[in-house]
Amino acid sequence: MSFRSAVSLRRLATSAAQARAAIGPSAPVSAPEAGLGGFSTIRDLLATPSSSSSSSSQTPAAAFPPGSTSPSQIPSDKPTIRGYSPTSLPPTVDPTLDLLTNCLMKDGKKSEAQKMVSSILSLLHQATNLPPQPLVRQAILLSSPSIKILSMRKSAKTVLAPRALTERQRSRQGVAWLLKAAEKGRKGGVSRDQRIAREVLAVLEGNSDVFKWLEERHKIAYLNRSNMTAR
Template identity: 40%
Template sequence: MAANPGKTDIVPTYMYSADALPPRQDPLLHFLVNLLMRDGKKASAERYIAEMLGHMAKLTNSDPLPLVYEAVELAKPILRMQSRKQGGKTMQVPMPLNARQSTRRALVWIIDASNRRSDRSISRRLAVEMLAILEGNSSVLSRKEEQHKVGMINRANASIRI
């Protein structure tokens, strides 16, 4: 039996619903909603994000919003490769990405990787993918590393104007 049967322990719940935390309040979640949206169905995309936050809260037992920010920060690339023809050969030129471009690329990679997962629910797939990034065993991280590796190999071409 409990020591205080009339008193209940207050456990913080991080169950987010469309009412509790509208995703449009947060700029990163707003960006993610717009990338997930298909055929103009923004309400469905917002519901997916709210459910994703709920799944992450259930799996980690902590506030999922900082975890989402950390996962996106880990997945952000700092450069992209652009092809440039000079003479008879094509060269790969590394181009730096600004903050918005790298965030968008990271979110698109996360969505792509989550779509390759086997679960039926998109919100659960996204939650598991975000947690996989934080654990360090996601294909998004290997994609980022590959991008940086190619950029380092071709850094001699960085001075070429596009």
């Protein structure tokens, strides 16, 4: 036997002894395994996955104190919620109230317009004992026309051409008519927020002048419906 082969056999025997000590001193060694040298250790590791898996599964449990609850023992009845839920997000600005605030604003003083809108909502709540925001939305919806009338020149004469309005244009015109109808009590010394609150209730009851303007515009649009395609 050469010197190089003797050194390699000695290294295999040393590695086999170290692996056997790591697995356990009580593990029996059979004659065929003794002849395999260092490769018997690899066979033992591949043939016993249960012991390694059991030891790895028991390792996290030992990290928790005896009185605490490990993650595997926590009941999973409720699904885990990641991020923000819709209930935790702040509410968005009401577009109808924001439009009403912009129509009431003068000289860029939006804080005063917001105070007036808050006063209107408070008066409506005191008068009806109902949530005021749906009342304002319904009143503006009832006051909003569906079309507008354009004056156009055609063949040396004036032609009225009806055009459809977008949702925001309809709401804008409904707010303008609502505020216009609320100006009739200005000479009586009634504050503006009270007049607007009364007009909202009048629209909901069907006793406002807004309905006259709505009927008149829709009647004109019906009579001039043949000019809808005029340009």
